[in-house]
Amino acid sequence: MSTATLSSAGGNREFTRQVNRQNRLLRSLRKDWWAMGSLAFLVIVTLVAIFSTWIVPDSINDPNFGARLVPPLTDGYIAGTDQLGRDVWGRMLLGARVSLTVGFVTVICAALIGVPIGMLAGYFGGWLDVILMRLVDVQLSFPFILLALTINAILGLGLRNIIITLVIAGWIEYARVARGETLVVREKEFVQAAHLTGCGSPRIFVRHILPNIITPLIVIGTLQVARFIIAEASISFLGFGVQPPTAAWGSMVSEGLDYIFSAWWLITLPGLALAFVALAVNITGDWLRDTLDPRINT
Amino acid sequence: MRGYLLGRLVSGIIVIFLALTAVFFMVRASGDPVLLFAPLDTSLEGIEAIRERMGFNDPLVVQYARFIGDAVQGDFGDSTRERRPAMEIVLERLPATLQLGGVALLISLTVGIPLGILSATRHGSGWDKLARVISVAGQAVPGFWLGLLLILFFSVRLNWLPTSGRGGFDHIILPSVTLAALSTARYARLTRSTMLDVLGQDYIRTAKAKGLGDRIILWRHALKNASVSLITLTGLEIGRLIEGAVVVEQVFAWPGMGRVTVQALLNRDFAVVMAAVVLFAAMYTIANLLADIAYGWANPQVRL
16 A cells, blocks of 8 residues: 555656656747757758658659759759759758668667666676776777777678667767766665665666656757767768668768869758758757756766 | 876776777677678689688687787788788878877867857857857767868868878868867867856955956966866867867878778778777877876876
């Protein structure tokens, strides 16, 4: 009986906390025009990415040598055409799909792997913790992009492998943060109390620790989306990762390299899309941090 | 102090060792390692010859022991492409990377920190807005794209600066500015937030009450205390500059370690990749060691 009361009270508190958080976010969003604009922009880009295969005709990747290197805003081409006469604007819309898929899928997978491991290491300590911290050291002494390139060179090219690559290179960040936060929360009275009232470890993890460490993880996750999107573009730019004729912003810039003297738009416009999305994600992440938890230092 | 530094050195060596082990097993786990080491146009007999020569027919444990034994002596095998020691190839490129990274660090320190200070001391002013725009935009712009934009504008359109390669002073301007952009943004951001924090402390108010001039307060009281977190950032920043150099060197055809590593990866020349990995890790360890020493100097409360 007593446990039932306790847990339902806990449930109520958690519910209230969630509602509070949502209210706070909505209130601050109304005041912050930058954050609102960024969020709106990201929603539009996400919709474009989802529906791009309907918006853009299937023939987008077919060469059209009659219309090679047409500058932007001529002959009905918004962003001009590339060296094969393909519509750059249409390919940029398709490229949104690659970037957003990579950004979101990678962050979610990396978090799903990193957070449980980090929590376990932080809560129980011992050998898991030792191994994790060593892994963190190794990873920190390794340029992220080099690690990703090496894994990618070994796994092989393509979108699926680039996601795997980025997850392997990126999960440890979540493990590190989850571990640090768990170390702090573990010592709090309510965790001790839950332990004493006989809650099992899984329950303590999911119901008591996770809600208290989720905020910094959300913030870091948001900022990581931008980092992963740029990492994918850099890797594709370097010739690993997404391969032609698939349209991805990084590889589009790379393909435009040979025409740097004659067709500025091939390099400029896909990169601009990339920078705008990364900027919008970062502004949203900063806003989330300032609103939810200004203590977090990223 | 000496014990601490020794400890850090040992852990640095362990890290390098683990990094090597990881690469070794990744290369082995990916299937037939010979295919990774062999150039793409090798014939079947050629592959067999390489397999025998590189000892891939031996048990894994033997291969691993031999690999580590050689690596300790700085021997990572020969580059399959250039047929000379991999470490030699990478070491040749080290000065170019150090030069590029050093200039970039200098730029980001001399631009980022003053910008952050201005932005904190004139909170809400035009400088503050500029610093905030730079620190937000700087983190969103992909390095390779910024580099290409600079080339488009300063080399292609204005024809002021060379597009690529290493040479005179004019060659390093564009790559180092590109590389410095991101870290300038981070310095401006961190300096601003730390200085805002420090300037709100009681001892600053005391110093003001004593009648000390603004300049002395800023330099002797505020900046010295803010420098602790700036030094920590510099340790991290060196690592990030190395990371950025991998991409930037490729954009500007700068003949450094990053470029040689990317080329080696494209050519599947894994001996060179492994040598580069070790050198990158060593550079990072040394940078952090220096940051730790500087940290203890700036903040005597920290006993190393």
